[in-house]
Structure formats: structure tokens, C-alpha cells
Amino acid sequence: MKVLVPVKRVLDYNVKPRVKADGTGVDLANVKMSMNPFDEIAVEEAIRLKDPARGGGVTEIVVVSIGEPKAQETLRTALAMGADRAILVTSDTKVEPLGVAKILAKIVEEEQPQLVILGKQAIDDDNNQTGQMLAGLLGWGQGTFASKVELTEGNVTVTREVDGGLETDSFTLPAIVTTDLRLNEPRYASLPNIMKAKSKPLAQKTAADYGVDVTPRLTTLKVVEPAKRTAGIKVADVDELVTKLKAMGVAK
Amino acid sequence: MKTLVWVEHDGTAVKDATLAAVTAASQLGEVHLLVAGEGVDGVAAAAAKIAGVGKVHVADDAAYAHALAENIAPLVVDLMGHHDAFVAPSTTTGKNVAPRVAALLDVMQISDIMSVESEDTFTRPIYAGNAIATVQTSDAKKVITVRGTAFDKAATEGGSGTIEAVASQGDTGVSTFVNAEIAANTRPELTSAKIIVSGGRALQNGENFHAIIEPLADKLGAGVGASRAAVDAGYVPNDYQVGQTGKIVAPEVYIAVGISGAIQHLAGMKDSKVIVAINKDEDAPIFQVADIGLVGDLFKVVPELTEKL
Ligand SMILES: Cc1cc2nc3c(=O)[nH]c(=O)nc-3n(C[C@H](O)[C@H](O)[C@H](O)COP(=O)(O)OP(=O)(O)OC[C@H]3O[C@@H](n4cnc5c(N)ncnc54)[C@H](O)[C@@H]3O)c2cc1C
Numbered sequence: 324m325k326v327l328v329p330v331k332r333v334l335d336y337n338v339k340p341r342v343k344a345d346g347t348g349v350d351l352a353n354v355k356m357s358m359n360p361f362d363e364i365a366v367e368e369a370i371r372l373k374d375p376a377r378g379g380g381v382t383e384i385v386v387v388s389i390g391e392p393k394a395q396e397t398l399r400t401a402l403a404m405g406a407d408r409a410i411l412v413t414s415d416t417k418v419e420p421l422g423v424a425k426i427l428a429k430i431v432e433e434e435q436p437q438l439v440i441l442g443k444q445a446i447d448d449d450n451n452q453t454g455q456m457l458a459g460l461l462g463w464g465q466g467t468f469a470s471k472v473e474l475t476e477g478n479v480t481v482t483r484e485v486d487g488g489l490e491t492d493s494f495t496l497p498a499i500v501t502t503d504l505r506l507n508e509p510r511y512a513s514l515p516n517i518m519k520a521k522s523k524p525l526a527q528k529t530a531a532d533y534g535v536d537v538t539p540r541l542t543t544l545k546v547v548e549p550a551k552r553t554a555g556i557k558v559a560d561v562d563e564l565v566t567k568l569k570a571m572g573v574a575k
Numbered sequence: 576m577k578t579l580v581w582v583e584h585d586g587t588a589v590k591d592a593t594l595a596a597v598t599a600a601s602q603l604g605e606v607h608l609l610v611a612g613e614g615v616d617g618v619a620a621a622a623a624k625i626a627g628v629g630k631v632h633v634a635d636d637a638a639y640a641h642a643l644a645e646n647i648a649p650l651v652v653d654l655m656g657h658h659d660a661f662v663a664p665s666t667t668t669g670k671n672v673a674p675r676v677a678a679l680l681d682v683m684q685i686s687d688i689m690s691v692e693s694e695d696t697f698t699r700p701i702y703a704g705n706a707i708a709t710v711q712t713s714d715a716k717k718v719i720t721v722r723g724t725a726f727d728k729a730a731t732e733g734g735s736g737t738i739e740a741v742a743s744q745g746d747t748g749v750s751t752f753v754n755a756e757i758a759a760n761t762r763p764e765l766t767s768a769k770i771i772v773s774g775g776r777a778l779q780n781g782e783n784f785h786a787i788i789e790p791l792a793d794k795l796g797a798g799v800g801a802s803r804a805a806v807d808a809g810y811v812p813n814d815y816q817v818g819q820t821g822k823i824v825a826p827e828v829y830i831a832v833g834i835s836g837a838i839q840h841l842a843g844m845k846d847s848k849v850i851v852a853i854n855k856d857e858d859a860p861i862f863q864v865a866d867i868g869l870v871g872d873l874f875k876v877v878p879e880l881t882e883k884l
């Protein structure tokens with residue numbers, strides 16, 4: 324069976340985001356961009372599911388990215404990790420999760436995967452929506468915030484990280500899974516695999532090819548920096564800390 | 576505007592996160608609630624007493640017992656025929672259900688709002704809270720999740736909502752609840768605790784975490800949190816994680832012990848009123864946001880602190 328993994332190109336998680344002086348957004352010029360960390364976990368999980376011992380019969384992994392032409396680099400990274408083929412969908416305007424989900428729904432129609440594994444959230448806009456939206460559009464089950472995925476004939480059982488602890492739910496295939504941080508530790512692509520990835524197939528499409536209207540519904544009026552915290556004082560020893568805490572009424 | 580607020584509950588009581596969502600919803604207009612579950616008369620009665628609440632829609636059915644999004648979403652979509660906005664707290668359940676509802680309504684969700692600027696304009700954090708965006712929606716109906724720490728909690732008494740049963744939409748059959756491991760926690764919940772003591776990778780193992788962090792928390796009646804590194808290493812369960820991808824907290828006092836202060840961690844706690852940091856590295860980034868810092872070896876200073884408090 325086929326697994327589809329949508330991957331997003333975002334500001335690298337190690338880079339401190341800077342708000343542009345004109346208040347229109349975060350400065351992405353000349354900064355390191357990488358695959359969204361949750362999507363690396365999604366690609367890794369798909370690769371591990373190819374292992375016959377995992378029982379799911381996964382044979383092909385297709386990765387998709389929607390965005391600017393440079394998202395191609397992100398797809399090549401996924402191919403170097405071990406995905407088989409890629410689809411790049413370019414768009415002139417920024418595509419919101421609802422638009423992304425609609426394009427993905429069209430690709431699902433074409434590709435007929437039994438499983439779509441997404442990240443739980445993209446760390447740029449922190450929306451945490453796309454997987455759930457795609458599941459809604461397709462009428463599929465959604466195993467969100469996964470820390471464990473077990474694939475069996477016609478079924479996927481997902482252990483989910485929820486507020487109070489862990490919850491396990493089971494879904495009939497086809498289904499959606501979104502990854503949480505503890506699902507796995509993604510591999511680094513080796514140099515030979517990076518070379519090999521260059522010749523793996525990468526299809527180029529546009530949002531218009533799918534006949535989906537991706538006009539944004541939200542307008543960003545402004546982007547500002549949050550109120551800054553400044554460093555306070557350093558205390559010399561525990562006694563001084565105790566005095567401070569008592570003065571604050573934290574302890575008697 | 577008429578809003579429908581998702582009531583987060585555990586089968587017996589309304590969870591605090593709901594109360595913040597009610598406050599946000601009340602800034603949009605009339606507030607109705609949705610209580611879905613199995614055997615939820617008690618929850619419905621408690622929900623009807625929340626200040627400012629109009630109607631409480633109650634869907635009592637086995638299909639709703641575990642709040643599976645696949646079953647809940649059609650129920651909400653049906654009720655949205657006569658509501659203008661769906662508002663859910665940014666809990667794992669809210670985050671699971673709301674986007675599915677949004678897609679079915681063909682609406683772009685506004686996630687994790689921090690303020691209501693007007694009927695169609697909201698502020699929300701992006702980039703782990705390193706930027707705050709003001710966004711305006713053009714959708715006629717709105718689907719919104721609410722950051723709990725950004726709104727006051729509505730009073731749990733004083734309301735006189737009317738309870739109305741709604742018909743079940745049944746079980747879609749695509750999802751089944753298997754089991755849950757919800758730790759019985761006797762400590763204050765992180766998202767509403769007044770004081771939180773959090774431990775990081777520096778604790779080295781679960782025994783140390785237990786022996787060093789917990790006595791201090793006990794002394795202060797505090798909730799216990801952790802960094803991702805401490806959770807990943809298995810010192811404590813996943814629901815302890817504070818940060819961009821864990822829980823967002825804003826207690827009166829947050830005590831970070833052996834936590835470096837990565838931006839993803841700061842994203843979850845930098846709205847705390849007072850931040851106290853204990854770290855042996857005087858250059859640790861956590862000190863840049865800490866109101867009170869103590870440079871020292873936690874294995875020495877934390878037990879001493881616990882004893883002297
Ligand atoms: C996509 C993504 C999402 C993430 N989400 C989160 C999140 O939600 N929450 C989160 O916390 N992290 C998150 N992280 C991880 C984050 O980047 C950091 O790796 C993590 O917060 C580090 O945890 P730490 O501070 O405990 O460990 P470290 O960074 O290793 O820091 C340990 C600190 O302890 C100090 N120390 C060591 N020994 C002692 C001692 N004896 N006494 C006193 N101090 C000592 C050290 O000086 C150091 O500052 C995320 C990362 C990614 C990529």
C-alpha cells in the first residue's frame with residue numbers, strides 16, 4: 324500500500340524568528356529554512372512502516388509539498404531520507420491549511436494512499452489544523468498527536484498524546500495520522516542517499532492544476548513582537564532566594 | 576452573534592479551559608454551550624450555572640463517550656446551522672475536533688486566539704510566540720480555538736442556562752476508542768496552577784526528578800512541569816511537557832530547574848508572572864527571561880531551598 328506524507332518548508336527551528344520592522348510578518352530573507360520537524364518525524368515513520376515486520380504492507384512513500392519552488396529542497400531531503408517520489412505544488416500566494424487540505428484531498432483522490440501521515444503542526448504558523456481538515460474533507464478517521472502507530476490489515480491503531488496522558492484509538496483504513504515529537508527520532512540522510520535522491524522522480528504541479536480555489540480567508544493585518552521580558556536579578560544564595568520568595572508570598 | 580462553545584469535561588466536571596473559552600465567546604455575543612458525552616446530566620447542570628450562558632445543548636450518547644472527532648464533528652456542524660461561531664478551548668480535544676468542523680463548514684480556523692479585537696479580528700501567536708499576528712477573517716461563520724492563559728475564567732456560578740437535548744448523529748464507524756492511560760494526578764493542573772516547578776534534562780533520571788523536584792512542589796503546593804528533554808528521556812510522562820508543542824502555562828510563579836531556556840520551552844511559560852531559574856550555567860538563556868536567577872548546582876541548592884521554605 325501507498326503512504327502519502329505532506330511536508331512543509333519552514334524557518335529552521337534553531338533560528339530565532341525576527342519580526343520585520345514594517346510589521347508585515349517574520350523576516351525569512353537569507354535565513355536557514357528546513358523541513359518542519361514534525362514532518363521529518365512523519366517521513367521517518369512512513370519509512371519504518373515499510374519494514375515487513377511492521378505488518379502494514381507499505382510499499383511506496385509519496386511526499387508532497389505545497390509552497391514556493393524552493394520547497395523542492397525539502398522534498399529532496401525527504402527523498403534522501405527514503406521516500407520514493409515527490410510532488411511539488413507551487414502557488415503564488417500563501418496557501419492556508421484549508422487550501423492545503425483541499426489540494427491534498429485532490430492528490431489523495433489521484434494517488435489512492437491508504438494512509439496519510441502529516442505533522443501535528445507546522446512550527447511557523449502553529450496552526451495544528453491541516454491533518455484534521457483533510458480527514459474531515461475525506462470522511463476518514465484521524466489519529467492525531469501520535470506517539471505510536473500500529474498498522475494491521477485494514478486498520479491503524481494510534482497512541483495519542485493527550486492532555487491527561489495517553490489515549491489509544493483505532494481507525495479503519497484509509498486514515499490520517501498526525502505525528503507528535505516522541506513517535507520516533509528521524510534519521511539523517513547519508514551522502515550516498517542524498518546523491519541518489521537527485522534522480523528520484525519529482526512531479527511539478529500548480530495549485531490551479533487541481534482546480535482548487537486557494538484564496539486566503541484570513542488577512543494578516545499586522546505582526547508585532549510580543550512584550551519583551553527582561554532579565555531580572557541574580558540572588559547570591561538559597562537564603563536570599565528564600566527571602567525573595569517569602570516576600571512575594573509564595574511561601575510562609 | 577451566537578456562539579457555540581465546546582465544553583471540555585471528564586464525565587463529571589467542566590474543565591477550567593472551558594471557562595476561558597466562554598469568556599472569549601462572550602466577547603463575540605450570545606454564548607451557547609455544547610455538552611457531548613455519555614451520562615452527562617451532571618456536567619450539563621454544572622455548565623448551565625456558568626455565568627453568562629444561554630442555552631446548553633446536550634448530546635448524550637455512547638457515540639460521544641470518548642469525544643472522538645469523527646463523531647463529534649457532524650454533531651457540531653448540525654448545530655452550526657443556527658450559530659455563527661464555534662469556539663473551543665486549545666486543549667488536545669479542542670484541537671482535534673475544531674479543524675474537522677472548520678473543514679466541513681468550509682471555514683479557515685483561527686487557532687489559539689489571545690484576544691478578540693472585533694467580531695472578525697483576533698490576535699494569535701505564531702513562531703512559538705515569538706511574534707503576535709492580528710488576523711481578520713472573511714468567513715461568514717467562524718471556528719476558533721482559545722488560548723486558556725489569555726482569558727480570565729468565567730465564573731462557575733451565577734448563570735441560569737436552559738438545558739436542551741439534541742439528537743445524536745450516531746457513530747460514523749471509522750474510529751474506535753481502545754483505552755486511555757490518564758495518570759491520576761493529585762497536584763494542581765498545569766494550565767491552572769498558581770505555582771509550577773519544572774525540571775529539565777539536568778535531573779538525569781526519573782528517580783532524581785522524583786526526589787528533587789517533587790518535594791519542592793509539595794512544599795509550595797505547586798504543579799509539576801518539565802522540558803521536552805526531560806519528557807523524551809522518560810523522567811516524567813508526556814503530559815508534563817511545557818512549551819510550544821506541550822502545555823501553555825502562565826502561573827504566578829514558574830520555577831525552572833535545570834532547564835536551559837530553548838525558545839520552544841519559553842513559548843510555553845514566558846507569560847508567567849514571575850520566573851525563577853536555577854541553573855549551574857550563568858549564561859543559560861533562561862536567565863534572560865528570569866526575574867530571579869540562582870546560579871548553582873541544583874542537586875545542592877534545590878534540597879536546601881525545599882528545607883528552608
Ligand atoms: C519542533 C520542536 C518542538 C519542541 N517543543 C518543545 C516544547 O514544547 N517544550 C520544551 O521544553 N522543549 C521543546 N523542544 C525542545 C527544545 O528545543 C530543547 O531541546 C529543550 O527544551 C531542552 O530541554 P532542557 O532545557 O531540559 O535541556 P538542556 O537544553 O540540555 O538544558 C539543561 C540545562 O541544565 C543545566 N544543568 C545541567 N546540570 C545542572 C545542575 N547540576 N544544576 C543546575 N543546572 C544544571 C545546564 O546548564 C542546561 O542549561 C522542541 C524542539 C523542537 C525541534
Ligand SMILES: Nc1ncnc2c1ncn2[C@@H]1O[C@H](COP(=O)(O)O)[C@@H](O)[C@H]1O
Pocket residue numbers: 328329330331332359361362365387388389390418420423440441442443444445446448449450451452453454
Ligand atoms: N504547505 C504545506 N505543504 C505540505 N504540507 C503541509 C503544508 N502545510 C501544512 N502541511 C502539513 O500539515 C501539517 C500541519 O500543519 P499546520 O496545520 O499548518 O500546523 C504539517 O506538519 C504538514 O505535514
